[in-house]
Amino acid sequence: MFQILLVDDEALARNDVKSMLDWEKHGFTLCGEAYNGSMALAMMEQHTPHIAIMDVSMPVMNGVELSLMIRNRFPKVKIIMLSSFDDFDYVRACLMNGAMDYLLKHRLTQDALLTLLNKAVQQLQMEEREQDVRSAQTQMMERLSPVILREYVANLARDVQGSGEELYAYARDNKLFPHSVNYGVAAVQIVPFLLLTELFTDVEKNRFVQRALDVMQMAIGDSQTRTVGYVGEGRFIVLISSVDRSEHTVTTQMSQAMNSLSHSMGKFLNLTCIYAIGPLYGSLRQLAASYSRANQVMNEIFYQDMHTSTLRDPLFMEERKQLQLFLEQLDWERTNQIISTIFAGLASQPVYAMPVQLIVSEMLHLAEMSLKRHVPRTSFEEDGLPSRNELGQLKSIANLEIWLLQYYARMMEIIKKQHAGGTYSRHILKAVQFISDNYASNNISLEITANALNLNPSYLSRLFKEETQMTFSEYLNRVRIKTSCMLMESGRIVLKQISLEVGFLNYTYFFKVFKLITGLTPQAYIDSLKPSKK
Known part of the structure; x- marks a missing residue:
């Protein structure tokens, strides 16, 4: 029901309007009557109607003054004016103040009144739809804003041409990083991303990355001043702005934020991260250079000695051949020996180094292929195989070797159990x-x-x-x-x-x-x- 307030100093005129329609039949209800403008405003404060039908000439506060007050304080209320020929100057002023239309009292009929009421309803419904659209657009922009900002920040790391200028323009237009005078970025890597996600579907990997983004953002704080973007292959960029002019203070703030990020990733997702912080700059336009330096430091750690790693050593190909043979023979003793030999060659590298991940990935692939040949199933965690999720918390080559040995040992137990199956005594x-x-x-x-x-x-x-x-x-x-x-x-x-x-x-x-x-x-x-x- 659309609610209507009658405002007229003449009781007889109000009664004529009230008796003119079966209000509820047409979707309306009379929510009140006022005999001057001041009383009408007081009633609107208590309960705002959809439509006000009001006289132009009233004591205390006339229709012109009242229409102006309604426009300022209750802009959604639709106003229909009642007047006589002598009040036309007043009516024109009311129309300028936002009244939608007027009726001459001596020509007031049921049809004329109903026509204006329906016109008011159409305007109300149209405004409501427009408001819903604006609200939906606002909500969408609120949801998309962090996503859009993350893409601008991530483009810094992806070496997109003009990314610094585009980020600067976007931040300026959206009033981001207010009063900031120092900016810095850090490169972050999930350890070990390849081993954790190589069996994921695209949907699963996207979900994994989104969870990581959410936890990182929660850890570092407000996305309007500190933002995380995803670069790819488990690599992230973190942008931090500060109003502090002291570079030492800002560097300390960044270190604290990154420590919090690393701690949160371990606490909430059981993931280990490494990071490197780039130099500070006074402009968003220069942050691509900051990330470039942080990324260089990260790569020196992450891909260290990759050109001379055992991955490219012909000896490892021979070890791979032997490992495959011992797996097929279910020879645990020689399998243990060859795994120990492989890891001895990796001892000098960190657990998160790419050569390590690629070698372990190949070893897991060999094990899983052997398992599938013997056991006709696609998922084996129910048999007690160590989950790949555990890899996210391993912090040393020694721990990784122990985990892989446990994986191989359990895998061989499963195959032997399969071979020994049957209703035997x-x-x-x-x-x-x-x-x-x-x-x-x-x-x-x-x-x-x-x-x-x-x-x-x-x-x-x-x-x-x-x-x-x-x-x-x-x-x-x-x-x-x-x-x-x-x-x-x-x-x-x-x-x-x-x-x-x-x-x-x-x-x-x-x-x-x-x-x-x-x-x-x-x-x-x-x-x-x-x-x-x-």
């Missing part, structure tokens, strides 16, 4: 596990296995055949041939070496067993792996 489960652990040894036999399990060889032989539908030797050979197939698929080892690696001392015997189980010769199996030529 306790004794046969142990025998199957013993084979999985020792198949590569040329000394493994039924007697050695039985002795290891404190069982009689004849009893174990009978029980093994009953439960697996295979003799001990048949089962052992199938495990060896399955592993040899995996090694062939890797394409990194020659056939005779493969036969030795899986426990066959005699290549001719390996050839015979392989063909018996797979139906192909070893070379034919390798050829079948090659893509067909069309």
Whole structure:
């Protein structure tokens, strides 16, 4: 309902207007009556109507004075004037003061009044819609403002031409960084971003970055004077402005802000960050140079010795080859040794250095590929594999090595458990596990296995055949041939070496067993792996 206030010093005139319409039927309600302008203003203070129907000529405060007061104090109220011919000069003054229209009292009819009321409603609704649009635009700008500012700041770090001038103009137009006389930036890097996010989808990575931005911004303070922008690949830029003229004081403020940022990232997101602070400047236009210096310091740390890192050392390629072989053989002892050798070559580098991240990424990839070959699932955290999220808090190469060893050890346990699966008895489960652990040894036999399990060889032989539908030797050979197939698929080892690696001392015997189980010769199996030529 649209509420209407009647203002007229004549009671008879007010009654005529009240009785002219079925107000509620047409969507209106009379919320009050006043007999002069002062009384009308007092009533509006208590309850503001949508529309005021008022006389021009009234004692104490006439319509002209009242319309001016309403325009200044209640600009949303629509005014309809009632007048006689003699009041036209007054009516014109009222119209200039914002009244929307007028009616001559002697020509006042239901239709004429209703027409003006509906006109007032249309104006009210239009203004409300316009207000909603303005409000929505304001809210959108409030939401976008930090985002836009972050992009201007990030462009400093991205070496976008003219970025300093554009940031200066945007800050000036939006009255940002008021009274600031000193500006500085810092480069921040999440450790280790690559390892944490390389399995993420784009949506997951964007969400991860947004959480980091929010925490960093919360840590350093008001975005109107201190702003965080995202550069890319886990690198951020932090802009801090200050009204203090002392460079020492401002440098201290920046250090405190960055310490707070680093602490908050660890507390709320379990992420370790490193940062470097650039020199101070007196203008936003010069901040690209400040970031360039901070970024140079950061890169000296982050990419140190990358041109001579073990990543480009041919020896590491050999270690990678060996690691893949030991993984397929589930040889924990030699896997442990090769991981220790790899990390010995990384000992001089910080945990967040890019060469370290790339090498560890490759090692994790090898492990995950091996796991997927043996265990038909896409997610393995439910099996107790260490989560990559833990990498964000590792602060040394030694801690990273321990984490990776735990990852590999658990991965091998999962694969062995998969191999030993089935509805076997306790004794046969142990025998199957013993084979999985020792198949590569040329000394493994039924007697050695039985002795290891404190069982009689004849009893174990009978029980093994009953439960697996295979003799001990048949089962052992199938495990060896399955592993040899995996090694062939890797394409990194020659056939005779493969036969030795899986426990066959005699290549001719390996050839015979392989063909018996797979139906192909070893070379034919390798050829079948090659893509067909069309």
